[in-house]
Amino acid sequence: MDLSNIPKPIWYALTAFLLLTIGYGAANHVPGLNSSDKESAENKASTVPNSSSVKVSVFDEATQAPVVGAKVIVESQGGSDTDTTDNLGAFRVQIPTTDYVKVRISKNYCEPYNQDLNLKSNPDRPKPIFLKCSVPQKKYMPSS
Incomplete structure (x- = not known):
């Protein structure tokens, strides 16, 4: 073009x-x-008193490449936050201070992730999460 x-x-x-x-x-x-x-529903979690920032980095387990556009849901007893990973596979949420959170991640061609995450160890470092993803198979189209 x-x-x-x-x-x-x-x-x-x-x-x-x-x-x-x-x-x-x-x-x-x-x-x-x-x-x-x-105050909007989008940034409500960031205004919660006694809150902490949770940093998550999502990678493909096989290729170690960042997983872009994955839907991430982080839940704690005091609230939850949802967004998608950026072009570096990163995501940051603000939730009420707690020791553990439940993290759910979904992305096409990747196995869903549903685990508890320990926030007590290295609270300021991004938590790396590895997804099992597969490359979509291209359908064979015979040439005419």
Whole structure:
């Protein structure tokens, strides 16, 4: 696809739109960046008193590659938080302080993960979790 034929004013408008979209997304997803004082359901866990940050890194067991876009649910007695892993396989949640949490992770082509995680040892280090994932098999399509 040749993009060199797009007129410059349209190219500038598309670039500006992309940058504004990225900036708006960052402002709404980075806690404390926007000026809203309203408490939303998305960041409710981060405002819990006596809470701690839980850092999780999810990797493919066979390849050691980060698992991107995995759904992570972390639950404790005082609450839960849910999100997806980023491009480094990382995820951070804020939950009420506790020694153990239940972690559930799901991703297409990976076995579900459902374990308790000990937060007492090295509380500031990311907890590595390894999923058993398989590469989807491509269907053989005979050429005509």
